[in-house]
Amino acid sequence: MQVIIVGGGKVGTHLASLLLAEQHRVKVIEVREEEVRHLHDDLPVGTVVPGSGTDPATLESAGIRDADVMAAVTGRDETNLVATSLARFEFGVPRTIARVKDPKNGWMFTQVLGVDVAVNQANLMAHLIAEEMSLGNMMTLLKLSKGEFSLVEEKVHPAAPAAGRQVVDLNLPAECLLAGVIREGRLIIPHGDTVLQPGDEVLAVVHASQMAQLALILGE
Secondary structure (H helix, E strand, O other), X not given: OEEEEEOOOHHHHHHHHHHHHOOOEEXXXXXXXXXXXXXXXXXXXXXXXXXXXXXXXXXXHOOHHHOOEEEEOOOOHHHHHHHHHHHHHHOOOOEEEEEEOOHHHHHHOOHHHOOOEEEEHHHHHHHHHHHHHHOOOOEEEXXXXXXXXXXXXXXXXXXXXXXXXXHHHOOOOOOEEEEEEEEOOEEEOOOOOOEOOOOOEEEEEEEHHHHHHHHHHHOO
């Protein structure tokens, strides 16, 4: 896969290193001379393209017309938005990803403006912390479908409504699926007649709006 990264700071450098390790073809565009020097030390020869990610000529020199993905990860929202818009509408890049620095600007990062995926770091972190604070012992293992669903884990509390009851009788949320139960080191695939025991570690895929409801069933 051919990837163009706009922004050679810590995020861009780390992303480039991960992709190169997976044998992808990567070009990193960076406008700051000092950062360009650091990039030349950290990345293979030929990876770094000096210049602005909002300059069509620089994008051309980086091979934008052959790119499969553009990831704009600078610390400036306006730069990331312009870069991804150029990639999509001027050069027809199939997939565009943009970092959102200021959560207040998140509303602009949409497909209408050329962004397929907006990575809103501050917003994601704030929501995750708030979620962890409100869900007791439930642990979020993985976010799915842009955070709309989550893979979660919770241990069945001895006083929980679920303790000693069959799965079919739990009145689970509509958008919730029990994916597995770990009991004494063994994985059990749950069915309707599976009885949950105190101490069982339950893995579930659940919609974000129904996580609290699931926590009430499995927790204290």
